[in-house]
Amino acid sequence: MEIKPIVELKNLSKTIGKKKIIDQLDLSLYPGQITGFLGPNGAGKTTTIRMMAGLMKPTTGDVIIDGLSLRSNFELGISKMGAIVENPELYKFMSGYKNLVHFARMHHNVTKKRIDEVIRQVGMEKRIHEKVSTYSLGMRQRLGLAQALLNNPKFLILDEPTNGLDPAGIREFRTYLRKIAEEDGVSVLVSSHLLSEIELMCDRIAVIQNGKLVAIREVNAIEESQYYIEVQPVDKARSLLSDKGIIVENYQDGLLINVEQSAIPTIVEQLVKQNIAIYAVSHHRKTLEEQFLEMTGGGQVVESNSK
Numbered sequence: 192m193e194i195k196p197i198v199e200l201k202n203l204s205k206t207i208g209k210k211k212i213i214d215q216l217d218l219s220l221y222p223g224q225i226t227g228f229l230g231p232n233g234a235g236k237t238t239t240i241r242m243m244a245g246l247m248k249p250t251t252g253d254v255i256i257d258g259l260s261l262r263s264n265f266e267l268g269i270s271k272m273g274a275i276v277e278n279p280e281l282y283k284f285m286s287g288y289k290n291l292v293h294f295a296r297m298h299h300n301v302t303k304k305r306i307d308e309v310i311r312q313v314g315m316e317k318r319i320h321e322k323v324s325t326y327s328l329g330m331r332q333r334l335g336l337a338q339a340l341l342n343n344p345k346f347l348i349l350d351e352p353t354n355g356l357d358p359a360g361i362r363e364f365r366t367y368l369r370k371i372a373e374e375d376g377v378s379v380l381v382s383s384h385l386l387s388e389i390e391l392m393c394d395r396i397a398v399i400q401n402g403k404l405v406a407i408r409e410v411n412a413i414e415e416s417q418y419y420i421e422v423q424p425v426d427k428a429r430s431l432l433s434d435k436g437i438i439v440e441n442y443q444d445g446l447l448i449n450v451e452q453s454a455i456p457t458i459v460e461q462l463v464k465q466n467i468a469i470y471a472v473s474h475h476r477k478t479l480e481e482q483f484l485e486m487t488g489g490g491q492v493v494e495s496n497s498k
């Protein structure tokens with residue numbers, strides 16, 4: 192049986208002034224699946240999300256939510272979507288529970304039973320009657336998630352949801368998100384510019400660069416093509432690589448870059464040309480293993496070049 196997508200972006204484009212910000216984007220999101228929306232700053236994530244959330248009109252193309260076109264069936268289509276959790280707006284001096292009751296009034300038909308259900312789904316039963324001002328950042332994010340789930344959405348957009356959370360908070364958030372996607376069959380889109388965050392939370396990754404969708408991959412496949420490079424000066428290398436549209440993250444003393452192995456020699460050459468010293472290049476997934484092998488005398492570095 193073919194699984195129907197919950198959300199479809201069809202040939203979506205946005206031009207502002209003379210600038211084509213989003214260029215013919217096609218993307219399908221499926222029930223129970225968490226898709227990461229990854230791209231460097233300025234790639235067009237926010238603009239795409241705004242069009243998906245009905246906050247901005249596409250120049251061409253359409254967003255289909257649960258079979259409903261936002262062009263021709265806006266209100267009903269949008270009612271299937273969960274609110275964006277981007278630093279959720281919460282009333283600090285009210286309890287978590289009162290916040291949820293307040294937000295429930297904005298929708299039709301949110302029952303007390305549903306409120307209790309979302310509280311359970313995000314694991315907030317014990318603290319829900321305490322004031323939000325006493326909550327940790329992680330708990331606030333989970334309350335934001337509960338709020339977005341009130342109207343039983345089929346589709347949830349989370350824009351940089353773990354901003355500011357510590358690793359334990361991220362892990363916890365991820366556990367609840369997975370449970371919700373599986374239990375309710377919700378399709379989730381998580382936007383981020385951090386590959387490490389997407390890797391931990393998502394089943395699949397859609398990569399956007401310069402307004403174009405450049406790749407859709409399963410998480411395991413993207414891990415395969417991640418490399419660690421140790422360089423000096425790091426900042427110069429980072430800006431040079433991200434100017435080329437490569438997704439770069441700081442990692443230990445160097446950078447993690449997401450490229451195919453075949454691109455490595457060209458990258459090394461370009462960095463060296465800019466007087467950037469390269470001390471090591473290694474396949475990221477092997478790093479721990481390599482460290483272990485080095486300690487035991489059998490280390491292997493894919494390529495190294497020191498000044």
Ligand SMILES: Nc1ncnc2c1ncn2[C@@H]1O[C@H](COP(=O)(O)OP(=O)(O)OP(=O)(O)O)[C@@H](O)[C@H]1O
Pocket residue numbers: 207210212230231232233234235236237238239384
């Ligand atoms: N109203 C606007 N007028 C002109 N240009 C815009 C407008 N909104 C966005 N842009 C440009 O469109 C591009 C994409 O912006 P967008 O905010 O969607 O990127 P992003 O991937 O969400 O980046 P970030 O992670 O930094 O938020 C950027 O180059 C931005 O400068």
